Amino acid sequence: xxxxxxxxxxxxxxxxxxxxxxxxxxxGPTVYDYLHVGNWFTYIREDILIRTLxxxxxxPKWVMNITDVGHLVSDADxxxxxxxxxxxxxxxTAWDVAAFYTEYFTQSLQRLNITxxxxxxxxxxxxxxxxxxIQKLETKGYTYATSDGIYYDTSRFPSYADFARLDLxxxxxxxxxxxxAEKRNLSDFALWKFSPKDHQRDMEWDSPWGKGFPGWHVExxxxxxxxxxxxxxxxxGGIDHLPVHHTNEIAQSEAATGKQFARYWMxxxxxxxxxxxxxxxxxxxxxxxxxxxxxxxxxxxxxHVLESHYRSQSKFSWQSLEAAxxxxxxxxxxxxxxWQTIAHADDTAPFVIADVGGQLKDTLADDLNTPExxxxxxxxxxxxxxxxxxxxxxxxxxAMLRDVDSMLGLKLSEQPDIASSQKALIAKREASRTHKxxxxxxxxxxxxxxxxxxxxxxxxxxxxxxx
Ligand code: AMP
Ligand code: ZN
Numbered sequence: 001x002x003x004x005x006x007x008x009x010x011x012x013x014x015x016x017x018x019x020x021x022x023x024x025x026x027x028g029p030t031v032y033d034y035l036h037v038g039n040w041f042t043y044i045r046e047d048i049l050i051r052t053l054x055x056x057x058x059x060p061k062w063v064m065n066i067t068d069v070g071h072l073v074s075d076a077d078x079x080x081x082x083x084x085x086x087x088x089x090x091x092x093t094a095w096d097v098a099a100f101y102t103e104y105f106t107q108s109l110q111r112l113n114i115t116x117x118x119x120x121x122x123x124x125x126x127x128x129x130x131x132x133x134i135q136k137l138e139t140k141g142y143t144y145a146t147s148d149g150i151y152y153d154t155s156r157f158p159s160y161a162d163f164a165r166l167d168l169x170x171x172x173x174x175x176x177x178x179x180x181a182e183k184r185n186l187s188d189f190a191l192w193k194f195s196p197k198d199h200q201r202d203m204e205w206d207s208p209w210g211k212g213f214p215g216w217h218v219e220x221x222x223x224x225x226x227x228x229x230x231x232x233x234x235x236x237g238g239i240d241h242l243p244v245h246h247t248n249e250i251a252q253s254e255a256a257t258g259k260q261f262a263r264y265w266m267x268x269x270x271x272x273x274x275x276x277x278x279x280x281x282x283x284x285x286x287x288x289x290x291x292x293x294x295x296x297x298x299x300x301x302x303x304h305v306l307e308s309h310y311r312s313q314s315k316f317s318w319q320s321l322e323a324a325x326x327x328x329x330x331x332x333x334x335x336x337x338x339w340q341t342i343a344h345a346d347d348t349a350p351f352v353i354a355d356v357g358g359q360l361k362d363t364l365a366d367d368l369n370t371p372e373x374x375x376x377x378x379x380x381x382x383x384x385x386x387x388x389x390x391x392x393x394x395x396x397x398x399a400m401l402r403d404v405d406s407m408l409g410l411k412l413s414e415q416p417d418i419a420s421s422q423k424a425l426i427a428k429r430e431a432s433r434t435h436k437x438x439x440x441x442x443x444x445x446x447x448x449x450x451x452x453x454x455x456x457x458x459x460x461x462x463x464x465x466x467x
Pocket of ligand 1: 027028029030038039040041042237238239240241268269270271272277278279
């Protein structure tokens, strides 16, 4: 399988360290608020990575963390902890806020048909591991203390700027002096923050440096290495994490172990709306609930996500979401043909469903090319639409739907049959048509439409589909 590796800026063949296992770490949500569609784009694309690894014969071991402490409002270690902020907003404790949105997140994973990660570790359950990692860095001389915490000295890690190709001199020249005058370098980041003196935090722990809480970056390194070992095969996340969060993860992990932290880095590009990045701070974040209120199914949202490549900057719009919904409805109509096969009079008609699964796998294995995968499916369904489903192809057709679902999660193979009473109405209408009783045929069609069933008359009789 081929993947664009941010580390080398090349598309590379993924060669896991210990095949068929592939260790995968993806940065998870900060659980202080509802997630927005931009977040879900990233998680659905990571789900496609996992599904493709499975389809190509690998056995992914997937960890996604839950950030429930330490992610400050600014990625540059400034401002309030997002969890404490959420607690003030909702008049609850940070613990209650974290529990509520963690539950919301895991339920939404299911609603979106995202593969369940093998581990969903919480930062607050891994304080000891984070302290141990910071101590290792301290012993090796990578840390220093300021009045508000223990910091990582990025100048001690010479390749710090390489991963994101940062220009540190330029950053330094443009730095805003009012922040962290005690930091040695602008890019230095907090490993441990001390609890404030003027008020009590909901979440704080004792440590060798005093009461406080871990920085956001250190949790990912500590949990990734705990569950997956010191060198991961694939690390993924949003592209916004490249210059700070992932750069810091590499600096602290590699300084602690002396080993490469991750061999392949996958970055999902941003989703924009009206030309701006979707983000909580810009308050343009649409939630899954708003999508449902709009009459769009979560399966249609998933299809919309797959319509663009993970490395392209895609735009979110209600129009494209509605178009995705009607595209998916057409595909569901085709999938429903499995309940209404025909005895094919003309078996010379081309019918190409053999090895759609194989072609789909190859397309996804080429740097997760989901737009091309969907184009392939469109071509297949256009052919099916033209010749319907000959009875002898049923088993192959069902196998194809299952293959497609295993890779794309669109629930094509789950489309249910209609009730026998509805089938009886369809048969009655066929009889009316045979007797040229058009008025009755029309009336029966309307009855079916009222039940959400559409009809299309074909040379092989009427076929139904869900409206
Ligand atoms: P956060 O909770 O802000 O750390 O974001 C969770 C995940 O969603 C991260 O991997 C982000 O990179 C990703 N993310 C946030 N905003 C967007 C966006 N507009 N488009 C795509 N991914 C995003
Ligand atoms: Zn992370």
